[in-house]
Amino acid sequence: MSEAMGRSAARVQDTAPLSRSGPEPASLADILERVLDKGIIIAGDIRVNLLDIELLTIKLRLLVVSVDKAEEMGIDWWRHDPMLTVGERGMEEENRQLRARVAELEGRGDEQEEARDDR
Numbered sequence: 001m002s003e004a005m006g007r008s009a010a011r012v013q014d015t016a017p018l019s020r021s022g023p024e025p026a027s028l029a030d031i032l033e034r035v036l037d038k039g040i041i042i043a044g045d046i047r048v049n050l051l052d053i054e055l056l057t058i059k060l061r062l063l064v065v066s067v068d069k070a071e072e073m074g075i076d077w078w079r080h081d082p083m084l085t086v087g088e089r090g091m092e093e094e095n096r097q098l099r100a101r102v103a104e105l106e107g108r109g110d111e112q113e114e115a116r117d118d119r
Contacts, residue, residue, distance in 0.1 A: 039065035039073075 026034075041063050048056040063075075070076065078084050082091060 035064060036066040037069065039063065039069055 042060070043062070044060045046056075046058040046060070047054060063070075065073070
């Protein structure tokens with residue numbers, strides 16, 4: 001009887017799932033989600049010296065976060081960058097006004113030249 005119980009216990013142990021003691025491995029998507037949610041800052045300086053004369057200094061500051069997290073931190077440069085928001089920032093209207101002003105000034109210049117020629 002003990003031999004039969006030993007065989008059934010062995011079968012139960014074989015079918016039981018293996019438990020892992022460590023954390024589950026994270027997928028790339030999980031890691032990216034964590035980084036964007038929490039943020040990561042990479043900072044460094046590169047200096048090139050020749051005989052104690054500083055020739056070049058490069059300061060690197062890299063912040064990787066989601067847009068929502070950046071806005072929480074008060075970072076929103078993309079909203080005010082004219083290269084990214086040309087239509088929204090009224091650049092077309094400003095260009096139209098500037099062209100009208102240039103045309104007006106050029107017209108005055110022509111009138112002044114004609115007045116000088118008449119003298």
